[in-house]
Amino acid sequence: MRVGNLVKMKKDYFSVSEENWVGVVIDFKTRVDNFGDPVERYAIVRWNEKFYEEEEYIDGLVVIG
Numbered sequence: 166m167r168v169g170n171l172v173k174m175k176k177d178y179f180s181v182s183e184e185n186w187v188g189v190v191i192d193f194k195t196r197v198d199n200f201g202d203p204v205e206r207y208a209i210v211r212w213n214e215k216f217y218e219e220e221e222y223i224d225g226l227v228v229i230g
Contacts, residue, residue, distance in 0.1 A: 166190060166223060171230035172210060174221075187229065188212040194220060 166172070170190045192209040207220040 170228045172226040175225050186212050
């Protein structure tokens with residue numbers, strides 16, 4: 166998964182209403198612990214005008230283009 170990829174949510178990972186959404190990865194964010202070690206990595210996805218910078222779990226996304 167890279168910046169610029171088109172993604173959609175995996176089935177059964179999110180709510181049914183968001184299952185058909187298609188978005189574009191615009192950035193990544195890595196959360197670190199107090200020692201600077203990476204803990205979690207998120208994709209920043211632009212879904213639409215209303216949800217233009219959403220943090221999503223990478224495991225919950227599928228690259229479609």
